[in-house]
Amino acid sequence: GNLLISAHDPDHLGKFEALLECSVDLDRIPDEYMICASYDPSLGGMMREKEAVDAEIAKLHQEAAAYLGTPVEKVLKLERSHLGYFFRLSKKEETNVRKKLTARFSVVEARKDGTKFTSPALKRLSERRAELDRSYEAQQRHLVERVVEVASSFSEVFLDVSAAVAALDVLVGFAELSACAPAPFVRPTITPRTEGGIVLKGCRHPCVEAQDGVNFIPNDCDLVHGESWFQIITGPNMGGKSTYI
Numbered sequence: 001g002n003l004l005i006s007a008h009d010p011d012h013l014g015k016f017e018a019l020l021e022c023s024v025d026l027d028r029i030p031d032e033y034m035i036c037a038s039y040d041p042s043l044g045g046m047m048r049e050k051e052a053v054d055a056e057i058a059k060l061h062q063e064a065a066a067y068l069g070t071p072v073e074k075v076l077k078l079e080r081s082h083l084g085y086f087f088r089l090s091k092k093e094e095t096n097v098r099k100k101l102t103a104r105f106s107v108v109e110a111r112k113d114g115t116k117f118t119s120p121a122l123k124r125l126s127e128r129r130a131e132l133d134r135s136y137e138a139q140q141r142h143l144v145e146r147v148v149e150v151a152s153s154f155s156e157v158f159l160d161v162s163a164a165v166a167a168l169d170v171l172v173g174f175a176e177l178s179a180c181a182p183a184p185f186v187r188p189t190i191t192p193r194t195e196g197g198i199v200l201k202g203c204r205h206p207c208v209e210a211q212d213g214v215n216f217i218p219n220d221c222d223l224v225h226g227e228s229w230f231q232i233i234t235g236p237n238m239g240g241k242s243t244y245i
Helices: 002-007 013-023 041-068 091-096 098-104 120-152 155-180
Strands: 077-081 084-089 106-111 114-118 197-203 219-224
Touching: 002 155, 013 120, 013 155, 041 077, 041 084, 041 098, 041 120, 084 091, 084 120, 091 098, 091 114, 114 120
Parallel strands: none
Antiparallel strands: 077 084, 084 114, 106 114, 197 219
């Protein structure tokens, strides 16, 4: 208990929690794990620039819809693929505004599902957005390496905590078993490593005796230090050798 309390103080796991809270974008979990833009000034600057570019692209979308006389989103779509950002109209709608479209825009692709087109301004902003994305991802990778390096310095604390939690898990298992057992359990007397032995009287297998309709026969076991070093267990198949061991 004391180990867990001391490990969770501000100088140990408290620092680890603070690192995660300030570096990891918690709003994106569990969909993706990314470094928070506010953690690094350069990352924050790129994020703000990306948002500014997105706002300009949205403005171009509104202006294109007004020029073509088509509702935003419902008819004139703004989409993104490996080609970058582009507008898309259905084949029917494109036919209705073809003259206006060809006067100001250039067609990227024409298919049955519609016509994709762009403008010099949209193309420029699309290229700038792609450039920002590449820079942002590169900085993300760099920062992840730094955060992981700092986080690895807490490995000894986590090893100590995991050992303590494992010990507690075993002790709680013993306590639950003793409290729920059909017959009382006795707490053993622990002797020094070089003294005494393993002396069990009327011992039972906790899993076997928990089964319905099983009349378990208790067994004794005596392994005394300096007298009996091992036991040879014999008996027929399904006679209880494994259970005894």
